[in-house]
Amino acid sequence: MKEIKHGAPQIPSPLRVFITFESTGWFDTSKEQKEKEILPQLNKILEEWKENGSELLGTFDRDIFTAGHAGPNHWHACFLYNIPDLQTVTNMTHSIRExxxxRYIRLEASIGRPFFLLEK
Structure with missing residues (x-):
């Protein structure tokens, strides 16, 4: 069997970023607010993220077997990106705040790396 070495993790370039998305105040809004205000603003931001040098690798939405608040997982959906640098990550999370x-959505970014046994 081939020896597998597992040294100290190296910070990848681009950064591998896992962004969790949680609906918070969303549940206290009307259908009209969601459709006319919140979703159009969120869609605009997500479209802008396509222009910042990031590469969306995949998404995952937990809504098939869940409804309502996020529960103990603390997220409803997640996005996996390759992002060029820390400032871009910060700009992405700040865009929701700005x-x-x-008030309606909580984002949290985690920096990681490709799993060494599956992605070389």
């Missing part, structure tokens, strides 16, 4: 959407 638009006032942090």
């Amino acid at each position: 638009a006032g959407l942090d």
Whole structure:
């Protein structure tokens, strides 16, 4: 069997970023607010993220077997990106705050790396 070495993790470039998305104040809004205010603003931000040098690798929405508040997982959906640098990550999370959407949505970014046994 081939020896597998597992040294200290190396910070990848681009950064591998896992962003969790939680609906918070969303549940205290009307259908009209969601459709006419919140979702259009969120969609605009997500479209802008396509222009910042990031590469969306995948998304995962837990809504098939869940409804309502996020529960102990503390997220409803997640996004996996390759992002060029820390400032871009900060700009992405700040865009939610700047638009006032942090009243309805919580984002959290985690920096990681590709799993060494599956991605070389």
